[in-house]
Amino acid sequence: MTGSHEALPYRRGVGALLFNTAGEVLVARRTDTAEAWQFPQGGIDKGERPRLAVLRELAEEIGTDRAEIIAKSSQWYRYDLPAELLGRVWQGRYRGQEQRWFALRFLGRDAEIDLNASSHPEFDAWRWVPLASTPAFAVPFKRHLYEALVSEFTPVAQRLAAQRPST
Template sequence: MSEEPLYRRGVGVMLINTDRKVWVGRRIDNTDEAWQMPQGGIDKGEQPWATALRELEEETGIPPHLVERIADHPERLRYDLPDDLQPKLWGGKWRGQEQDWFLCRFLGRNMDVNIATAHPEFCDWKWIEAAELPGIIVPFKRDLYRCLIDHWAEHLR
C-alpha cells in the first residue's frame, strides 16, 4: 500500500510487439490527440499483475493468454495531475497516480486488438517506436514515460 494517500494506486503496461514497437491508444475523452499506454486503477484486494492483465483486456480487448510478462519496473512511478485537472478526475480525491509498470510482449496479431470494448477508452491505436512516446503523451506524464524508456532500453532496440 502506498505511503502517500494523495496518490491513486494503479498499474501501467508497456506492450511491445515482435518489432519492439510500443502499443498506444488515443484517448476518446481528449481532443488534444493525447495517446497513452494502457493503465488503470487497482481494485480493492487486487494484485498489481492481475490488475495489469484486467486493464489491458478492458482497454484493448487483448486477452491474458496473448501477453507475456517480460519485466517489472523495480519501483512505483508517480505523476501529478495539473492543478486544473485535480478537482475534475477521481472526484478530486488524488493529486495523481502511483503506478506499478510492467513490460509485456504481445503474442497475438493486430486483429486480436479490439478497442471497441464495453467501456471504450480509446478511439484509435497504433504501434510506435518507444522514442516517440514522450512526444505524443500529455505533458504531465512525459517524465514517467522517459523513465520507462530509459529503464527498458535494452528491450526496445
C-alpha cells in the same frame, strides 16, 4: 500545487508497455482528450495484485490480454495531475497516480485488438511506435514519466527487436 491538494493520496495503478515482435510499443488515443496518446493503464482494485491488474486493464482497454509479462519497473512511478484536472478526475480523491509498470510481449494478432470491447471505450485509435518516440505523444504532465519509462525499458525493446525472426 499547494495546500489541501498536497495532502491527497496517490491512486495506485498499473501501466502496460505492450511490445510487438519488432520491439515497438502500443499507444492508443484517448477519447476524452484531443490528440492525447498513452499506454494502457488503470487502477488496481482492492485486494488485486499488480500483475493481475495489468492483464485485466489490457483486456478492458484494448480487448485482449494475450500477452506475457516479461519485465516490471524497478520502482513505483508517480505523476501529479495539473491544477485544472484536480477535483474533476477520480471524484477529486487523488492528486495523481502511483504506478507499477510492466513490459509485456503481445502474443496475439493485431486483429484481436478491439478498442470497443468495453461498454465505455477509453481509446478510439491505436498504433505501434518506437518506444523512444512515446514522450512526444504524452500529455505534458506525464512527459517526465514517459521519459523515465523509455530509459528503463529501452533494453527490453532492444532485446525483443534483436530476437525478431528475419524474413
